[in-house]
Amino acid sequence: MTGNSLVLPIVLWGHNAPTHCISSLLVMDDLATIITGCHDGQICIWDMTPELEINPRALLFGHTASVTCLSKASAGSDKQYLVSASESGEMCLWDVNDGRCIEFTKLACAHTGIQFYQFTIGTQREGRLLCHGHYPEILVVDATSLEVLYSLVSKISPDWISSMSIIRSHRTQGNLNKISHTNKAPTHYQPCLPASEHFRSNMGKKTEGSIPPLVYSIADRADKQLLICPPVTRFFFGRREPFHKLLIQGDSAGRLTVWSIPETSPLQPLSSALQESVSISLQEAFDKLMPSPAGIIDQLSVLSGSNEPIKVTASVYIPSQGRLVCGREDGSIVLVPATQTAIVQLLQGEHMLRRGWPPHRTLRGHRHKVTCLLYPHQVSPRYDQRSLVSGGVDFSVIIWDIFTGEMKHIFCVHGGEITQLIVPPENCSTRVQHCVCSVASDHSVGLLSLRERKCIMLASRHLFPIQVIKWRPCDDYLVVGCSDGSVYVWQMDTGALDRCVMGITAVEILNACDEVVPAALDSLNHPAVNLKQAMTRRSLAALKNMAQHKLQTLATNLLAADNADKGNLPKYSHNSLVVQAMKTNVTDPDMHVLFFDVEAVIIQLLTEEAQRPNPTLISPETLQKAQGGADKGGSFLANKIFKQVKETIKENIKEHLLDEDEDEEEEQRRREEKSKSLSLLEYNLTMDTAKLFMSCLHAWGLNGELDEVCLTRLGMLRPHTPVSFGLISRGGHMSLMLPTFKDSLLRQLAEGCAEGRKLSVSEIVGKGTYGVSRAVTTQHLLSVISLANTLMGMTNATFIGEHMKKAPAR
Structure with missing residues (x-):
């Protein structure tokens, strides 16, 4: 965004x-x-x-x-x-x-x-x-x-x-x-400090005429x-x-x-109570709200005999696939299409009669609550796009195949629940680049290799909870900051503790990690510096980097040309929809915020429109160009022979010079061909995003005839209750409307109603959207106008899909 x-x-x-x-x-x-x-x-x-x-x-x-x-x-x-x-x-x-x-x-x-x-x-x-x-x-x-x-x-x-x-x-x-x-200063008042001698000596004693304020x-x-x-x-x-x-x-x-x-x-005393x-x-x-405020996957989390859904404790959204991964309190992980599950929670429609809608996949491996989720390929393309990493309160870290749902490996190296999963930076050593960093509540940090399926480093000498993890890739250092202000510096290759400092030195080390390392001194780009550091620390990984540096460069240059030819149309880098899990306190379950980028939605709609073939655009000039191209048979044959030689060289590079990761590409293709998409149905992610967005923005209840057209002809859906919108302002600050805001708006609209009658929820759905504030109203009107104009200019653009008919009926 x-x-x-x-x-x-x-x-x-x-x-x-x-x-x-x-x-x-x-x-x-x-x-x-x-x-x-x-x-x-x-x-x-x-x-x-x-x-x-x-x-x-x-x-x-x-x-x-x-x-x-x-x-x-x-x-x-x-x-x-x-x-x-x-x-x-x-x-x-x-x-x-x-x-x-x-x-x-x-x-x-x-x-x-x-x-x-x-x-x-x-x-x-x-x-x-x-x-x-x-x-x-x-x-x-x-x-x-x-x-x-x-x-x-x-x-x-x-x-x-x-x-x-x-x-x-x-x-x-x-x-x-x-x-x-x-x-x-009132903060020095001793009875309020549990660590004070006065507090410890008088704990449990009743003080005359005073109430202990803290405990x-x-x-x-x-x-x-x-x-x-x-x-x-x-x-x-x-x-x-x-x-x-x-x-x-x-x-x-x-x-x-x-x-x-x-x-x-003054003469009349106050009552005693x-x-x-x-x-x-x-x-x-x-x-007090009826219906209760909806969660992101409530329809998939309500157990039989219970009205309360299973709490979502960790989430990660994968924009490239349109999937939302939710870890729950019972240890299960649910993979679900994000737009489909949001439509179920926010909008009315045929999906309300479907059992188990939308199609989803459940992963079971953790015995207790899932605390964190990580999709490494989303952070860096060097990771396998099949890998999903999860951590739980059962001290375990599990690697999943996101396409097949298979549990690939389980790490049990920590002595406490997993609190963080972090991706190392790009310029680390080759071995560390295939790892994820796990942080646990027992004050330990581990580097878990997704390729080797083992823990290559475990740092567990920290005396206080870990607050921050920073990196010094050029020096092969992992820097750990603790809650007491101490900083531990670890060597990633050997697992040795280099130093432990406190005070101003600790602050300087943490600040130094934030400094941008010049490109000339990068560990993978400067052989002289790399060799000196490798000999000084006796780092095997650094020596391997030196030996394979030129071979990697050669392989990268040959393979880069092939990747550059893929896709003629430029791709828009921003996502039209981002689902972000948030919580106000670490003990709370996740709430989910859907961020709609209006510009990205429009660009993706226009891009798909441009990619759609249109037979009416074939002209005589196009046919003449095609005939002229057929006369160049000799040059075409030469290009074909050169392409075959180029492919042979690339195959030799993959076989002899590159890592064993390249050998897994063929296996990955076979698995992806065997395993169908998660959603088990073909749906247009961009059109579903636009449908969800327009259905939430439309002012339902203001014009009955227009509402009927939107429902029957355009395929839009009416919200269950007034949608809780938000407003993003300067510096990333944000205001989110609570689901109880509709009661205040209902009271205001009822007071302004000339008949004095009580308005229904359906009547306030649209009025509430444009009654929050001028800033929110302006943003909503701009979004509706721009998105509607874009859809009107497209051919065969519709929100009425056929995939809803494929789901099993209740």
Whole structure:
């Protein structure tokens, strides 16, 4: 997906709501929107009615660390802006209406509090953000560009600032009169630190008049719910109607609890018990939806006697084949056509009556949950396109044949569940190039050879969990970064530990791995450097590279010409559809986002149209050229003889000079001829993608006659429920609508309906698509117009396929 093309995401959330452990809380001035940030970095937007009904609307993705503070960044009601900060120093400016990221930056310090201040210069109003946190000063940031303008420094006993207040004065407008702060940082409060001596000595003892804030809640509370972290509680009062005084609390379960504080006089005391006005969590909002939010393969994962589908725990999408590979909680792996399974979950049609639709294949080999999947050929063409690699909690890594479903080999070299599968870079040694790197929870790293079917290196001396894997191919080094800041440097060929460092040296080594190695010093392109390194480290692989360097170069040059002749039409490098698995927390099942590249869909449609033969285009000039070509029989015979000699030379190269991988090509062809395609049916991937996309974008319910034409004549399908779209903005930041957004839109449309009647779900399907925001509406209209014009210009373009009739009926 390119940054300049129009890409529209559609999300399939599944039955389980994302984890949302609330770390910060904000209510906008109109008391109609609640913003919550969580420890995993996401931001949730909740809609609140004047009757204090709360409904989650969207989830914002952009931070890589815990959200530490939220603040408004505008004073007007027409444009509501929000600024957020994270522990890693990231700051983002969001549009609350549609979730767009307007601006973002990253600072070297982490903010714990932000306050918005607006002042007037002449006739122009400007906004400032006053930030404080884990640093001994106050940063003044422009509210529009997020640029640091200046800082306020206290020269008397500077320390981290825990709180501040702005005192406005009518005499000196625009000046900051007073800042109050304490010189004790709250993060140093000893009873909250489990590693402190005070905590260990007083664990289990009841303290008079205090509640331990971190570990557990008092047992005499009504809920008796264990707390992962302290809840966040804030007080807000409305500056516009309705003038509510609200006490809002967000906890680790993603639950919002609201208390409305009544108006009382100073002489009238408050009641002893204040009843909560409303309480709702993300999971409760998901559970109220009928039908439940769909997952990507729910129709294939529901067991008999159970309503809950098997959770998808790992996924990988193969765009070249249009396949989606899903690893599940029970250890099975499902291979399914991506567009077909998305159509089943999102759209109505004949497929709802089919049993086991779409055609799929199930791989069984893991005894427990599948944790990671890797298709190496998608990362680098040097790998066999048949190989699929999976890892699970049963400590095993399995190699599968993706075409036949056969288990080729199983590795059992780790002592913990597999957490990552990584492809080594291109310029590693020949032996390492045929390996995948596996990382396990027992702090071990392995290089597993897919060609030799064995582990060529296992590094298992790490004392802390592994956070990052980096490479230094020119030096034959594998660099491992751990959670405690230590860095281990391993030799890949020998498996020896070269060094273990910490501190600034460890940071420098990790940064050095990110530097681009000059082409002249590449290990496979510079024989002198390669020979020196091989003799210094006594590396057998490097010596083999030296010996075979010229032979490989000769073979590559001879075979490259043949590959260059394949395909006259240039191929568009971008995929029209990408299915990306996402999770807000490592414990969550996968949710899947479908990214539609509108430009790529149009280009692929036009390319297929150009490749389709058209007999009406045969002209007399074409026939004359064909007759003229027949007169050149002598040159044709010479070219044929030269081609035969060239093929003989290439066969000798394959037989004597190249690796044994080339010997497997014939076997691969035979297997591919024997094994049919996974889908067991012929379907047009590009047309299915366009059908799914157009069916989701069409405004169903606005024009009944047009809807009937789309269903009967064009072959489009009506969605089950309003589709959860998304919006991609600057820097890859993204907002995804939650499946509960339709309740807010239904309420808005019902209020604006003159008859006052309640709208049905079918009526809101199309209206909801164009009622989210102006930015989303603009993108959807552009996509529909451009794609419809492309399809109208094509010959015999239809969404009505014959493959649905081949499936067995229920």
